[in-house]
Amino acid sequence: MNGLLVGLHDSANETLGLGVFEKLSQDSRHISIRTPLVGTAGIRILQLGSINLDERKGE
Incomplete structure (x- = not known):
């Protein structure tokens, strides 16, 4: 899961x-x-995304 993009939300x-x-x-x-x-x-609330960022590859 390292590098996974997440959304950060409040209680609403x-x-x-x-x-x-x-x-x-x-x-x-x-x-x-x-x-x-x-x-x-x-x-x-943490919303797990489907994009994984790899800093080593610059992606």
């Missing part, structure tokens, strides 16, 4: 921004998502 399902999935902790309780979004406290 309004889009706040986009992010790129980076990693899932071993205990599956924490995730890392890279996003330019400031103030991530309002994120309540």
Whole structure:
């Protein structure tokens, strides 16, 4: 799932921004998502996309 594009939404399902999935902790309780979004406290819904970005290939 590394590099997967994700939508970041609030509790009303309004889009706040986009992010790129980076990693899932071993205990599956924490995730890392890279996003330019400031103030991530309002994120309540992650929408997994179908696009996978590969930085090594520039895609």
